Amino acid sequence: xxxxxxxxxxxxxxxxxxxxxxxxxxxxxxxxxxxxxxxxxxxxxxxxxxxxxxxxxxxxxxxxxxxxxxxxxxxxxxxxxxxxxxxxxxxxxxxxxxxxxxxxxxxxxxxxxxxxxxxxxxxxxxxxxxxxxxxxxxxxxxxxxxxxxxxxxxxxxxxxxxxxxxxxxxxxxxxxxxxxxxxxxxxxxxxxxxxxxxxxxxxxxxxxxxxx
Amino acid sequence: xxxxxxxxxxxxxxxxxxxxxxxxxxxxxxxxxxxxxxxxxxxxxxxxxxxxxxxxxxxxxxxxxxxxxxxxxxxxxxxxxxxxxxxxxxxxxxxxxxxxxxxxxxxxxxxxxxxxxxxxxxxxxxxxxxxxxxxxxxxxxxxxxxxxxxxxxxxxxxxxxxxxxxxxxxxxxxxxxxxxxxxxxxxxxxxxxxxxxxxxxxxxxxxxxxxx
DNA sequence: TAGATTGTTAATCGATTAACAATC
DNA sequence: TAGATTGTTAATCGATTAACAATC
Numbered sequence: 505x506x507x508x509x510x511x512x513x514x515x516x517x518x519x520x521x522x523x524x525x526x527x528x529x530x531x532x533x534x535x536x537x538x539x540x541x542x543x544x545x546x547x548x549x550x551x552x553x554x555x556x557x558x559x560x561x562x563x564x565x566x567x568x569x570x571x572x573x574x575x576x577x578x579x580x581x582x583x584x585x586x587x588x589x590x591x592x593x594x595x596x597x598x599x600x601x602x603x604x605x606x607x608x609x610x611x612x613x614x615x616x617x618x619x620x621x622x623x624x625x626x627x628x629x630x631x632x633x634x635x636x637x638x639x640x641x642x643x644x645x646x647x648x649x650x651x652x653x654x655x656x657x658x659x660x661x662x663x664x665x666x667x668x669x670x671x672x673x674x675x676x677x678x679x680x681x682x683x684x685x686x687x688x689x690x691x692x693x694x695x696x697x698x699x700x701x702x703x704x705x706x707x708x709x710x711x712x713x714x715x716x
Numbered sequence: 717x718x719x720x721x722x723x724x725x726x727x728x729x730x731x732x733x734x735x736x737x738x739x740x741x742x743x744x745x746x747x748x749x750x751x752x753x754x755x756x757x758x759x760x761x762x763x764x765x766x767x768x769x770x771x772x773x774x775x776x777x778x779x780x781x782x783x784x785x786x787x788x789x790x791x792x793x794x795x796x797x798x799x800x801x802x803x804x805x806x807x808x809x810x811x812x813x814x815x816x817x818x819x820x821x822x823x824x825x826x827x828x829x830x831x832x833x834x835x836x837x838x839x840x841x842x843x844x845x846x847x848x849x850x851x852x853x854x855x856x857x858x859x860x861x862x863x864x865x866x867x868x869x870x871x872x873x874x875x876x877x878x879x880x881x882x883x884x885x886x887x888x889x890x891x892x893x894x895x896x897x898x899x900x901x902x903x904x905x906x907x908x909x910x911x912x913x914x915x916x917x918x919x920x921x922x923x924x925x926x927x928x
Numbered sequence: 929t930a931g932a933t934t935g936t937t938a939a940t941c942g943a944t945t946a947a948c949a950a951t952c
Numbered sequence: 953t954a955g956a957t958t959g960t961t962a963a964t965c966g967a968t969t970a971a972c973a974a975t976c
Contacts, residue, residue: 513917514967520916524895538933546897550933551969558935566934567976583916584923591915602814603911608895612912613919652922653915676925677918679911683736683820685758693921695914699815699891700824702907703803703865704732704795705725706889707825709905710864711796713888726943750957762957763945770959778958779952933976940969951958 511559518556519579521546526576538569585613590649592618592675594666595657596626596636599681603657604631614653618645646673653677660684667694723771730768731791733758738788750781797825802861804830804887806878807869808838808848811893815869816843826865830857855885864888872896879906 525545529537539550557563563578564570580586591614593600603609604619621627622639629636637645645651654675656663663682670678677693680686683701688694737757741749751762769775775790776782792798803826805815815821816831833839834851841848849857857863866887868875875894882890889905892898895913900906 512967516920517913517917519920520910520913521897523916524913525897528896540933547899549969551971552967554933554935555968562935564934565976566974567932569933582920584919585916587923589915589919589922598814598817602810605810608912609915612916614912614915652925653918655911677922679915679918684740685733685737687759693918695918697909697911697914698732699867699909700820700826701729701732701736702909703801703821703826703891704735704797704824705729706865706891706905706907707796707801708728708731708794710801710889711799713864724943752957761945763947764943766957766959767944774959776958777952778950779956781957931976934974936972936974938969938971940967942967943965945962945964947962948960949958950960952956 509559511556515556515559518548518552519583521548522553522556523576523579523583523585526572526579529572530576535572536569537572537575539564541569588613588615589653590615590617590651591653591655592616592620592642592646592651592670593655593657594620594639594642594670595659595681596621596623596631597657597659600657601631603655603681604634617649617651618642620645643669643673646670646675651675654679656680656682658682721771723768727768727771730760730764731795733760734765734768735788735791735795735797738784738791741784742788747784748781749784749787751776753781800825800827801865802827802829802863803865803867804828804832804854804858804863804882805867805869806832806851806854806882807871807893808833808835808843809869809871812869813843815867815893816846829861829863830854832857855881858882858885858887862886866890868892868894870894 525542539553543550543553560582563575593603593616596619604616616634619634619636620639620642621636626636627638652675654670656666656678658666660682663684664686667678667686667688671688671692679695681697683698686694737754751765755762755765772794775787805812805828808831816828828846831846831848832851832854833848838848839850864887866882868878868890870878872894875896876898879890879898879900883904891907893909895910898906
């Protein structure tokens with residue numbers, strides 16, 4: 505067997521989309537799919553799908569395509585989705601509440617195990633069966649429960665210090681909803697959800713439509 | 717003057733981050749910045765910033781750097797942010813409500829002018845001073861108000877048909893929060909907010925930490 | 929068998945970085 | 953003036969695509 509190269513991050517970021525599309529195929533009771541067909545569903549070329557998968561092994565059959573369930577299982581294993589991941593959430597504004605209540609996390613192997621806030625009025629209340637806990641207790645909870653994934657849903661002004669404390673307490677990957685670029689050590693993964701930036705990149709094109 | 721090349725989309729997607737960082741600099745009353753300093757704040761190389769800006773003109777001074785306010789104005793003009801953009805929102809679940817209530821849109825030139833729902837219990841209620849309107853009236857509102865930006869915050873199962881109707885009614889750019897890849901014509905801009913996929917791409921790395 | 933589709937290599941395309949003359 | 957930093961070109965790096973032998 506060949507020694508496989510380390511897959512680039514772009515490839516890793518596409519795998520969850522492949523997995524999701526395969527789940528939808530299973531729902532539709534489609535059990536076999538070609539790279540061509542899968543690609544059409546997610547707007548990716550067939551060659552790219554085959555190349556991406558080749559970083560991890562050989563999952564298809566020439567002349568046939570891929571067994572949907574088998575390929576899905578492989579990709580989920582690759583992504584670590586054969587286990588469920590505890591996640592903690594910091595910030596319970598409108599957005600934090602929407603995140604805590606979103607079923608899509610729970611159903612996709614992401615278990616919110618702690619919700620933290622500084623606002624004393626909110627501490628003690630429950631959202632989706634999870635009690636809102638004092639932010640000051642966060643480090644202890646992270647250490648005790650060994651969570652490694654954190655979601656930041658606080659205002660931009662507080663996001664950096666929350667990130668510092670998360671990382672200091674043992675968090676290894678952060679999803680940041682605050683509109684700010686965090687400064688973090690190289691060995692911590694950080695990704696952003698930034699709808700305003702995304703909309704602003706589309707206004708660029710809209711401003712140019714019907715124009716000279 | 718040289719004829720300038722069309723900037724690639726990666727560049728367009730970085731401009732809003734430059735703009736935001738410049739706004740923070742202004743808040744801090746920093747009025748001049750070098751590509752080096754700006755780059756450090758957003759984790760981008762100085763060369764990349766200068767190259768990106770060069771698609772649009774010359775905005776700096778050798779030996780000095782950039783005037784923060786002037787550069788910000790230029791970038792906002794480039795992105796079309798010298799005007800405010802009407803946006804419509806479809807779907808008023810937890811997420812849709814959080815979106816409607818988020819101040820970050822209003823303060824950044826994105827005015828929600830319509831909120832649509834099929835749930836008859838919600839129609840007529842108000843969120844953040846905007847009345848929730850029957851989804852059936854959406855096409856008329858889009859045509860009458862000439863909105864070109866739409867946000868989809870409905871469940872995955874409904875997202876494609878909502879997109880079809882939005883586009884059919886005149887929407888030219890869509891921000892989709894539903895976990896599904898939309899099939900749309902080439903001349904419509906579509907971007908996704910997909911926290912679950914983003915988290916799933918980080919579990920890949922977490923699953924490999926402290927491993928052989 | 930004939931037709932289809934994979935896995936992989938090589939070619940292409942595009943984006944990032946390095947380097948430096950120009951100049952504030 | 954000397955030092956700093958831009959704008960731009962060329963070199964490098966990396967990702968996507970095309971093509972096809974292998975094979976189901």
